[in-house]
Amino acid sequence: MRPEILFPLYAPVTTLKGVGARVAPLLEKLAGPIVRDVLFLAPHSLVRRRPATVNTAIEGEVQTFTVEIDEHQKPRSPQQPWKIRTFDGSGFLTLVYFGSFGHAVAEKNPVGAKRIVSGKVERFGSEWQISHPDYLVAPDKADEIPEVETVYPATAGLPARTVRKLALQALTQAADLPEWQDPAWLAKGGFPTWKEALERLHAPVNEADLLPIAPHIRRLAYDELLAHQLAMAQRKADRRAEPADKIAPGPKAAAIVADLPFKLTGAQDRALADVRHDFAQGERMSRLLQGDVGSGKTVVAMLAIADVAAAGAQSALMAPTEILARQHYETLAAPLAAHGITTVLLTGRDKGAARAEKLRALASGAAQVAIGTHALFQNEVHFQSLQLAVVDEQHRFGVAQRQLLQAKGRSVHLLAMSATPIPRTLELTVYGDLDVSRIDEKPPGRTPVATRAAPMTRVDEVEARLREAVAGGAQAFWICPLVSESELVDLKAAEQRAIELRATIGDGVGLVHGKMTGPEKDAVMADFADNRIKVLVATTVVEVGVNVPNATIMVIEQAERFGLAQLHQLRGRVGRGRRESSCVLLYDPPLSETAQKRLDILRRTDDGFQIAETDLELRGGGDALGLRQSGFPDYVFADPFAHRDLIAAAGDDARLIIGRDPELTSERGKALRVLQELFDWRASSPLKDAG
Template structure:
């Protein structure tokens, strides 16, 4: 239950002075529906106003003058501004207004009136002009013009200065709260109290106060990270508390492993032992198997499935698309069926008696393994004894979809697989409710991909090389990214590229894009996998797991507009067969220094995790790795890049708090409850659930 001290912050924004029916939707769009959201919307800039005289006015600076109104100069023709000439004993200052400002200015500011005026100075020779002054007040109210003014986000109809008033009122409603941070950590970090930190960030005195590294911002960021890590730790503990079937390694998985045409890498052996430790514990496993493209996650999953079958339990592997599900089935079925385990593939395409037969095998237990798409969690799918669920590219599924599959078995274990390389520093924010295993070693025999950058004027030359390669039996991807705001323009660009390639290479050029029906897209992808399409043009990022061993060339247009991690994943689509493989990164010259550094990293390294860390360093804030698609939390006060050193500390603190006081009943525990209510991040709330 929310403590009473927080009630003022959880009232609608319409309770703020000046937020009526017209303004409320604008405030909600900018900040959110409640007063707390306004409080958590921080200034983004600073205006410094210097008091001066007309003879000392500086072009481009925001300055304040004390003047006497000398004359009103109405526009002589349409499109001209209304001008007010004012003077301050050192010279004239002209104030101008465009669009409809007129006679009311004459009434409010008559000739001879003394006024304080403030705004951005524009110099035209000896003439000084202030267009649309920020302030025009009676001279005796000059003290009302702030010398330092924070600039808030704005939207059409809601200027920054208006929003600032709402933020100040929201700050007045924020009470001092009981301290939830550890006293020793607080002293070591030099953090102010929560209420004091808020006052500092809403009343910056210098640019340093706006920085994410200011002590007040770091204090508030830590609070938000701690609230999130507490919720994840509670959720993880809740999942662990569910009893689960004990699954132990048996002779089946030994036989499957011995029959493999290769030996497991050290990283695969380590990941498999971590999975086995969880499955044998009697507690419900929730583990992320994170590995670079082609690192061998599916083999680890297959051996875990063989363990489950040895223990008399079924397994299910769910993939986000039919083509990926089919590829997993083709990888898993032969080695498992060689050991006498029946494997079925279930997709939306299965109908009638064929589907009924597959469902019967799952229900009576004669099928040990099911591989499929969303079709696996439909209501009429029942397992006799589902003990292990494996979800590929887990962020592509909603929380409820993952849960619906897991709930088909009593206490079924979960392995989530992801090929999106998340830097270690950010892992806790995305996967804090899962244990993480990393496969950071490539299987021997993978062909290195030669990566080179080329300017776009060389496209004709690249097309000629592509034509020769296609005639020699090679296959290639050509990626056209989403560059413009308009999907139609992007689609047109891709269609034009596909048409140009068809003209040069022939009819074996295929095209996939986001607006195609899923079945049509799957058909083109299937033709590519089968070798009927030699060059595949794609506007969307090609499916992460799509395996086309014959594909040996990857061309990426506007490579400088992609995240490094995304480029690395695309590059991972080639180099899977015996052919020498290459990746060409096309860019519009000239390259910025940062873009040059990024492409250099990609040329030097093929380690996805190293590349992700470097990307983070180079790109800074924002969404550096396309993390929003990976279930990344939407923080308000924390910047996961600037504050990444605080993430691990908050995770440790959360674990310690719950180990000492699992029910949060101590004085600090009660304060922590207030923190969770303040941020609305609790174990039961719909925060980003990785597992």
């Protein structure tokens, strides 16, 4: 039940004065549907209005002048602006109005009237002018022109000044809430109260007040991070409270390890030990196995599956695409079968008697392992005793989908896998409700990928070398950028590149892109995996999953348009066999300094975790690493780069709070409940769950 003290903030935006049927949808689009969303909408800049005279005017500055209306210059055609010539004793200043504003302005500002005008001053030939002044008022209303004015986000039909009035109105709806932060922590950070922080947010006195390092913004960011971390700590505690069957290391896993043609890395051994420790606790496991492309996560998952099978129970491995599910099946089925563990592959393509037989095998327990796509959590799929759910590329599934799979058994252990390296500083924000194991060593035998950068002007040379390599039996990816703002243009460019490469290389050139249906993409990818296609032109749909050991060349066109972590993921598609592999980063010169650093770090290292940390530093705040697609929370105040120290502190604080006051019944606990409701971060929030 939401606390009554928050009711005014959870009221719809239409309760704000001036928000009617026309403004409401605009404000909802800009901020959100409730008053709290408008309250949390921060100004992004300040305008300082300095008094000036025409003979001291500075081009490009926002300045304020005391003038007399000298002349109205009416337009000769509708396309021309209405101009008002004014004089301040030192020179003439022209006010310019486009559109149908002129007559209304003329009525309010007759010739001879004294006025105060403020706006951005520009040169037009030998004249000074202000286009659409911010303010034009009589001298007795001079106090309407602020010396320092905050500038808020705006949208078509809703100007920044209107948004400012609504944000300040929302501020009056905010009550003095009970303090949920530890007094010693507040003193250490020099933090104001929650209400004081909001007041400073909407009334900054200088540019420093707009920065994420300002104490009031750090206070609000920490509140938001603590609310989130608290919800995840509660969720983790709830899971651990669920009893689960203990699973001991079995002989089957040891036998599979003995069969492997390689020795497990130290990181794989540590990850397996983490999983087995969880299995032995008698409570439900929720663990993330995070490892770079090709680091050997699947082997660890296979050994966990073998332990579960040895205990007489079943496992399910769910992958986001059919081709990836099939790939896992081909990797795991034979080693497991050699030790009496039966595996079935279940995808949307299964029909009729064959599908019915697989379903019977799972329901009876004759099959100990199911590998598949979304088909695994359909209603007609039943397990005799599902105890482990392995979810590959877990961020590609919705929370409800992961939960549907886990609901196929009682207290099912979860092992999530991700090949998208997340910087340590951000792990808590994305995976705070999971225990995390990192596989940060590459298995022996992986061939390093030689990475080179070249300007797009050398594309003909790259195509010629590619033709030679394909003639020698190699396969290659050619990646074209695809961004939503110009998706059709980019898609056409990818199609054109495929046509050009067919002219250069021959018919063995395929094309795969996001506009194709799932089966269409799978068919092309299967042809590539089976070496019927030699060069695959693709948008980033190949970023995760596909394993083609014979592919040894990766060409990424306009590499400067990709994020660093994304480039690393794409590069990981090659170098998966024993043959020497290469990655060519084609770019449009000139490169920005950031783009240059991005390409340089790729040439220097293939350590995904180091690359992720560097990407965070190069991007700073905003959508670091493209994490919006990787389950990164949509914070309002917290900045993943500027507030890295606060993320760790909030995680520690949340664990301490739940350890001491799990039900949040103390005075601070009750205040923390208000905090969670304020930010809408609760343990029960279904859409903000990593596990």
